[in-house]
Amino acid sequence: xxxxxxxxxxxxxxxxxxxxxxxxxxxxxxxxxxxxxxxxxxxxxxxxxxxxxxxxxxxxxxxxxxxxxxxxxxxxxxxxxxxxxxxxxxxxxxx
Amino acid sequence: xxxxxxxxxxxxxxxxxxxxxxxxxxxxxxxxxxxxxxxxxxxxxxxxxxxxxxxxxxxxxxxxxxxxxxxxxxxxxxxxxxxxxxxxxxxxxxxxxxxxxxxxxxxxxxxxxxxxxxxxxxxxxxxxxxxxxxxxxxxxxxxxxxxxxxxxxxxxxxxxxxxxxxxxxxxxxxxxxxxxxxxxxxxxxxxxxxxxxxxxxxxxxxxxxxxxxxxxxxxxxxxxxxxxxxxxxxxxxxxxxxxxxxxxxxxxxxxxxxxxxxxxxxxxxxxxxxxxxxxxxxxxxxxxxxxxxxxxxxxxxxxxxxxxxxxxxxxxxxxxxxxxxxxxxxxxxxxxxxxxxxxxxxxxxxxxxxxxxxxxxxxxxxxxxxxxxxxxxxxxxxxxxxxxxxxxxxxxxxxxxxxxxxxxxxxxxxxxxxxxxxxxxxxxxxxxxxxxxxxxxxxxxxxxxxxxxxxxxxxxxxxxxxxxxxxxxxxxxxxxxxxxx
Numbered sequence: 260x261x262x263x264x265x266x267x268x269x270x271x272x273x274x275x276x277x278x279x280x281x282x283x284x285x286x287x288x289x290x291x292x293x294x295x296x297x298x299x300x301x302x303x304x305x306x307x308x309x310x311x312x313x314x315x316x317x318x319x320x321x322x323x324x325x326x327x328x329x330x331x332x333x334x335x336x337x338x339x340x341x342x343x344x345x346x347x348x349x350x351x352x353x354x
Numbered sequence: 355x356x357x358x359x360x361x362x363x364x365x366x367x368x369x370x371x372x373x374x375x376x377x378x379x380x381x382x383x384x385x386x387x388x389x390x391x392x393x394x395x396x397x398x399x400x401x402x403x404x405x406x407x408x409x410x411x412x413x414x415x416x417x418x419x420x421x422x423x424x425x426x427x428x429x430x431x432x433x434x435x436x437x438x439x440x441x442x443x444x445x446x447x448x449x450x451x452x453x454x455x456x457x458x459x460x461x462x463x464x465x466x467x468x469x470x471x472x473x474x475x476x477x478x479x480x481x482x483x484x485x486x487x488x489x490x491x492x493x494x495x496x497x498x499x500x501x502x503x504x505x506x507x508x509x510x511x512x513x514x515x516x517x518x519x520x521x522x523x524x525x526x527x528x529x530x531x532x533x534x535x536x537x538x539x540x541x542x543x544x545x546x547x548x549x550x551x552x553x554x555x556x557x558x559x560x561x562x563x564x565x566x567x568x569x570x571x572x573x574x575x576x577x578x579x580x581x582x583x584x585x586x587x588x589x590x591x592x593x594x595x596x597x598x599x600x601x602x603x604x605x606x607x608x609x610x611x612x613x614x615x616x617x618x619x620x621x622x623x624x625x626x627x628x629x630x631x632x633x634x635x636x637x638x639x640x641x642x643x644x645x646x647x648x649x650x651x652x653x654x655x656x657x658x659x660x661x662x663x664x665x666x667x668x669x670x671x672x673x674x675x676x677x678x679x680x681x682x683x684x685x686x687x688x689x690x691x692x693x694x695x696x697x698x699x700x701x702x703x704x705x706x707x708x709x710x711x712x713x714x715x716x717x718x719x720x721x722x723x724x725x726x727x728x729x730x731x732x733x734x735x736x737x738x739x740x741x742x743x744x745x746x747x748x749x750x751x752x753x754x755x756x757x758x759x760x761x762x763x764x765x766x767x768x769x770x771x772x773x774x775x776x777x778x779x780x781x782x783x784x785x786x787x788x789x790x791x792x793x794x795x796x797x798x799x800x801x802x803x804x805x806x807x808x809x810x811x812x813x814x815x816x817x818x819x820x821x822x823x824x825x826x827x828x829x830x831x832x833x834x835x836x837x838x839x
Contacts (some may be wrong), residue, residue: 262521262717266717267713270713270716270717270720273716273720274671274700274712274713274716275675275678275693275696275697275700276563276697276700276701276704276709276712276713276813277694277697277700277701278700278701278709281478282709286709286710286713289710289771289772290710290713290714292771292772293663293714293771293772293775294714296385296659296660296663296772297660297663297664297727297731299657299659299660300657300660300661300664300731300734301730302657303654303657303733303734303737305730305733305734305737306732308734308735308736308737309736310729310732310733310735310767311550311564311732311733311735311736311739312562312732312789313592313741313788314547314548314549314562314785314786314788314813315548315549315592315594315788315813317591317592318585319709320591322588323566330455330456334455335455335681336769337453337455338452338453338454338455338681338682338683339680339681340679340682340683340684340685341685346836347680347681348728349680349692349695350687350689350691351691352691352692
């Protein structure tokens with residue numbers, strides 16, 4: 260086994276997904292099969308290979324620090340599930 | 355001939371000589387969508403009124419001699435492109451009726467050049483899928499055989515072009531999502547080199563792999579569409595600041611003396627016999643056109659799918675963290691606090707495949723597994739890119755099948771995610787390497803399903819890639835055939 264049901268439960272918690280028991284069961288099997296397939300990458304010796312994060316080598320992209328028009332509060336809030344006095348309303352975090 | 359059978363360049367001619375208006379064209383396409391889309395489900399949103407208004411404006415501009423490359427041309431967009439004031443779903447229930455407050459760069463460019471947007475196209479949810487069955491808005495069907503999938507994830511974009519619902523569409527390609535549906539639906543689909551087209555305003559799946567590209571009925575239209583959207587964009591720091599060539603200028607140059615490589619690793623046991631036959635015939639056509647055919651090797655090909663499903667899912671798990679019910683989209687709040695609100699929102703909003711990929715990616719990035727999975731995959735990615743750079747020292751272009759089989763039946767691969775992932779085996783390396791690739795119709799199976807040939811080019815070698823594709827297209831008539839609907 261590459262991954263146990265307990266690990267899958269933990270990953271779901273990290274990913275902020277509430278999964279039903281049958282979903283956890285199914286995912287444990289599926290993830291185990293996929294991770295088993297991924298295992299073949301270990302056939303390759305990559306000790307001296309430089310990892311590649313991106314297709315195009317990039318340095319930081321800087322721009323001038325200038326004031327420019329932006330979206331604005333009203334427009335930014337048009338899709339908010341709970342707009343509240345110019346802010347995004349969320350459930351209470353601190354009692 | 356119907357108006358909806360015209361290509362972009364034919365429409366441009368007719369509108370220029372005054373025998374056709376954009377309103378006439380747009381009405382014809384909107385009618386075609388009404389007549390066919392109940393069966394195909396290619397569109398999530400059709401915008402009749404906005405499209406007709408844009409068409410009227412285009413006709414007025416033309417009357418005032420203000421003509422842009424796409425003035426009055428009816429196009430449609432994969433529903434992954436942010437469109438100001440027009441619902442954008444990414445085929446996910448989690449976005450609800452999200453109505454973006456701005457246009458992405460590719461959309462802005464299309465509008466500036468006069469294009470008429472007729473609607474937003476169905477896709478696999480968040481571009482995750484190879485069959486377009488993972489949509490929150492129902493599966494898309496292949497116009498050549500309604501029991502078959504169109505391929506994914508840009509399935510709606512391919513179907514709309516094949517079924518004459520729009521003359522051209524934009525899709526996105528992260529592991530084959532433009533080329534594979536293009537192949538299954540018998541249209542031209544181009545994945546440009548990474549960095550050629552801005553990703554600003556394109557909903558992110560795997561940011562180091564995602565690229566925007568056109569889907570069209572022929573290569574000339576593909577060149578027109580690429581020219582319209584390509585170029586550096588300060589709003590996307592990963593777009594590359596290189597001049598955009600005129601893709602039409604040397605389109606008809608031909609392939610005499612060009613070297614085309616056949617990678618031996620792509621002609622494997624799992625390749626369907628009819629697909630193999632069609633690809634062999636395409637190779638023969640190129641030989642007759644004067645190209646030199648040589649064998650090349652891309653030795654790390656067999657590791658591409660494994661590498662991709664680590665890199666892409668890792669990036670996806672990070673990108674999709676933003677869907678938390680706070681700023682946009684749906685919120686499910688059962689009154690049990692903030693964390694529970696996140697969890698309920700995400701669990702009810704995402705479909706199964708999206709959850710699966712978020713889970714895989716979260717696992718690959720989690721403490722203790724990062725080196726074994728993500729870092730390892732990044733190193734293998736370097737090896738895969740080097741394979742291509744080495745091959746392009748010997749040849750101008752690489753020719754392969756697009757997919758191991760023609761379109762499969764709906765439901766056929768849904769039970770086993772790994773089998774579904776393996777259908778991307780010939781397209782995935784292109785994205786990992788960041789090179790450009792194009793799918794071109796090259797045949798049909800005995801049952802009448804389209805087959806595509808893939809041409810791969812050097813980074814930023816789109817002009818040469820299009821020339822190579824154009825030469826084949828001129829020698830064959832696959833691109834003139836369409837499905838009966």
